[in-house]
Amino acid sequence: MCELSEIYRGYIDCLNRQDWQSLGDFVDENAVHNGRQIGLAGYREMLVGDFRAIPDLRFTIDFLVVEAPKVASRLVFDCTPAGELFGLPVNGRRIRFSENVFYQFSGGLIAQVWSAIDKAAIEAQLG
Numbered sequence: 001m002c003e004l005s006e007i008y009r010g011y012i013d014c015l016n017r018q019d020w021q022s023l024g025d026f027v028d029e030n031a032v033h034n035g036r037q038i039g040l041a042g043y044r045e046m047l048v049g050d051f052r053a054i055p056d057l058r059f060t061i062d063f064l065v066v067e068a069p070k071v072a073s074r075l076v077f078d079c080t081p082a083g084e085l086f087g088l089p090v091n092g093r094r095i096r097f098s099e100n101v102f103y104q105f106s107g108g109l110i111a112q113v114w115s116a117i118d119k120a121a122i123e124a125q126l127g
Contacts, residue, residue: 004071005071007026007108008064008071011027012061020048024040027110028107028110030111031043031110032113033046033113034113035114054082055082057077057079058077058078060076061075070105071102072100072101073100074101076097077095077099080092080095081095088122089126093126097118099117099118100115
């Protein structure tokens with residue numbers, strides 16, 4: 001079995017390619033996101049919506065910590081959301097922000113995700 005860091009990097013690559021057919025290779029059918037059971041279908045729908053709102057979205061790993069079966073990652077984003085993002089009127093302005101995200105793996109798949117986005121960084125850039 002691959003190391004979790006390799007699996008995670010494959011997952012991030014899958015997201016950046018928007019390869020929704022392969023998402024099930026990384027995410028459990030019964031995935032939970034921030035305490036809500038959304039399953040693989042809901043997870044896919046969430047990501048598709050993210051790319052719709054942010055056409056130039058790219059997930060970049062700033063750092064990665066693996067302590068099986070958990071993974072912690074700080075993701076950074078440099079993008080231009082089309083309209084509102086997290087209730088903020090970004091409207092095509094270029095912004096930079098980060099996301100701290102923790103994953104619980106089970107059977108080599110992401111079973112649970114806890115995500116916290118640095119909304120304050122976006123607010124500061126919007127002035």
